[in-house]
Amino acid sequence: MSNKVKIIAGEWRGRNLAFPDIEGLRPTPVRVRETLFNWLQYDVLGSQCLDLYAGSGALGFEAASRGAKNVVLLDNNAQVCRQLKANADMLNASQIKIVQNETFRYLSGDAQPFNLVFLDPPFSKGLALQTLHWLEDKGWLSATAKVYLEVEKNLELTDVPSGWTLLKNKQAGMVMYCLFERE
Secondary structure (H helix, E strand, C coil): CCCCEEEECCCCCCCECCCCCCCCCCCHHHHHHHHHHHCCCCCCCCCHHHHHHHCHHHHHHHHHCCCCCCEHHHHHEEEEEEHHHHHHHHHHHCEEEECCCCCCHHHHCCCCCCCEEEEEECCCCCCCCHHHHHHHHHCCEEEEEEEEEEEEECCCCCCCCCCCEEEEEEEEEHHHHHHHHHH
């Protein structure tokens, strides 16, 4: 397995995370993660973090490395989850919990509020906006939660939940990424 992503900062700075070669799995690029964590510099420490469609786990592991209190990495692929667990074990990351489940099945379960959510669904499957609404409607967000969304750059984000504010957004190549805050 030669696919690796490097943790940028924090306790595990410079450590490599392996991830499987699976179609559609595309880790958030380093410069996008740098921008995102600059945006979130005052929000990560002590946070309750949910990384949906975790894939490589780059966002969740980065948050844990920077002091997130609890991080749930959710993915429905068994091979991905085995590798996430191996990475968590290698780092002795007791604050990280790996959950193998389909996103909407998980979100239809017993909600616990998170104040930081990373959402990087597979592209061109229509999952992004539906997932945002499920997070809001089913009680998964704390009162002032921040939600990071990474989508294909041509996706229209016209139907985000009411009461959400777009704080930041940028594009990198074929990717648009943005940060919302719930009010």
